[in-house]
Amino acid sequence: xxxxxxxxxxxxxxxxxxxxxxxxxxxxxxxxxxxxxxxxxxxxxxxxxxxxxxxxxxxxxxxxxxxxxxxxxxxxxxxxxxxxxxxxxxxxxxxxxxxxxxxxxxxxxxxxxxxxxxxxxxxxxxxxxxxxxxxxxxxxxxxxxxxxxxxxxxxxxxxxxxxxxxxxxxxxxxxxxxxxxxxxxxxxxxxxxxxxxxxxxxxxxxxxxxxxxxxxxxxxxxxxxxxxxxxxxxxxxxxxxxxxxxxxxxxxxxxxxxxxxxxxxxxxxxxxxxxxxxxxxxxxxxxxxxxxxxxxxxxxxxxxxxxxxxxxxxxxxxxxxxxxxxxxxxxxxxxxxxxxxxxxxxxxxxxxxxxxxxxxxxxxxxxxxxxxxxxx
Amino acid sequence: xxxxxxxxxxxxxxxxxxxxxxxxxxxxxxxxxxxxxxxxxxxxxxxxxxxxxxxxxxxxxxxxxxxxxxxxxxxxxxxxxxxxxxxxxxxxxxxxxxxxxxxxxxxxxx
Numbered sequence: 188x189x190x191x192x193x194x195x196x197x198x199x200x201x202x203x204x205x206x207x208x209x210x211x212x213x214x215x216x217x218x219x220x221x222x223x224x225x226x227x228x229x230x231x232x233x234x235x236x237x238x239x240x241x242x243x244x245x246x247x248x249x250x251x252x253x254x255x256x257x258x259x260x261x262x263x264x265x266x267x268x269x270x271x272x273x274x275x276x277x278x279x280x281x282x283x284x285x286x287x288x289x290x291x292x293x294x295x296x297x298x299x300x301x302x303x304x305x306x307x308x309x310x311x312x313x314x315x316x317x318x319x320x321x322x323x324x325x326x327x328x329x330x331x332x333x334x335x336x337x338x339x340x341x342x343x344x345x346x347x348x349x350x351x352x353x354x355x356x357x358x359x360x361x362x363x364x365x366x367x368x369x370x371x372x373x374x375x376x377x378x379x380x381x382x383x384x385x386x387x388x389x390x391x392x393x394x395x396x397x398x399x400x401x402x403x404x405x406x407x408x409x410x411x412x413x414x415x416x417x418x419x420x421x422x423x424x425x426x427x428x429x430x431x432x433x434x435x436x437x438x439x440x441x442x443x444x445x446x447x448x449x450x451x452x453x454x455x456x457x458x459x460x461x462x463x464x465x466x467x468x469x470x471x472x473x474x475x476x477x478x479x480x481x482x483x484x485x486x487x488x489x490x491x492x493x494x495x496x497x498x499x500x501x502x503x504x505x506x507x508x509x510x511x512x513x514x515x516x517x518x519x520x521x522x523x524x525x526x527x528x529x530x531x532x533x534x535x536x537x538x539x540x541x542x543x544x545x546x547x548x549x550x551x552x553x554x555x556x557x558x559x560x561x562x563x
Numbered sequence: 564x565x566x567x568x569x570x571x572x573x574x575x576x577x578x579x580x581x582x583x584x585x586x587x588x589x590x591x592x593x594x595x596x597x598x599x600x601x602x603x604x605x606x607x608x609x610x611x612x613x614x615x616x617x618x619x620x621x622x623x624x625x626x627x628x629x630x631x632x633x634x635x636x637x638x639x640x641x642x643x644x645x646x647x648x649x650x651x652x653x654x655x656x657x658x659x660x661x662x663x664x665x666x667x668x669x670x671x672x673x
Binding site: 192194239240242243245268270272294295297332333335361362404407 | 590591592594596598599600601605607608609610612662665666
């Protein structure tokens, strides 16, 4: 295999977040905020990451703005030549803070909304936040940054996709990411209430297709299908340990943000250099390349196209991370996906009542108290 | 955080607006940089890295919203032999389709 370099580092600065979305990407166990990496440790991570070949630093969480020293982390990343990208709920982005981040060299800001209007957005977020999010988005534009609006889509907002696009347009967004929920962790626990029906997906796709055409010179629209509705699995992260590194708030380094769910030996920046972790650690080498592949992946013409799909999804759904991603219609476990999609589509008649009524309580609530504990 | 995963996006893309009078410029979220690890110039965007060669980087550098493709080709002749104006225009079209460049039509505010 030719030498691999990471392109990007996802820095999960904290698992703390004022929102409690039922598809939260945080792990189910939020850990102890007192163990979060220090500023000096983050400075070392970004410097080593740039030396290793990374070009981009994504600042995420949780809500990364809960870290009071985020500006210093951005400064260190900019000094190391990294393209810096803040992924935020928008809460905590005051004008003073935004100016400090801009002066520190922050290149790009992504602000999330949960829906096209306050009622649904606030219900999904578990907090009255929609107005503050719009203010943050406008602030980003007024300071001359490009704006990406991020929206996670699911059964309860997919039918609003046209209104979401209108909102992005009215905010002057340069990019709109319409990312259907990926079913890991919290989202998998709440899949029953989140997975859209096939009819919803088809309707939304038609709306998005028209908008892409209409807005092509003004706004880039990125549409991420729910992979449950794809024929083949997503080429997750461009292959295990091939392009990206995720650093958790406590310094564990993973090939992707959900890999903590896969039982592999931990590799932590407090014990090792980023170079060692990328090159040598068991966690980064576990599913690199194609040697680990089972049938049908091993003999498949698509094995270098989708790399067997997602290891975390294989583990979450079958208990074995080395199986073919069940999303693949060639997978012997594909019936797991068919059952979930069948159940979601049978619920379709129920959807309009649900989306116009109150937000149904998720089966498992989003993360709450542990996350709040780290709020300054 | 699915939004930063680089792979599952099925970007439906766009065909570049046609017009020889357009003056391309780097999109606001795109930065021209040098990738030391791989020894190549690159265009950095929040979720993509586009690798360029030396000529490509020279063209991207000249895309500042003040020059047409034809004017960029003329400027390149100071640095390179055999600059083909059609190839420059085609390269600009490709970068526009990749959302790295925006075209400003004459009379359109920036």
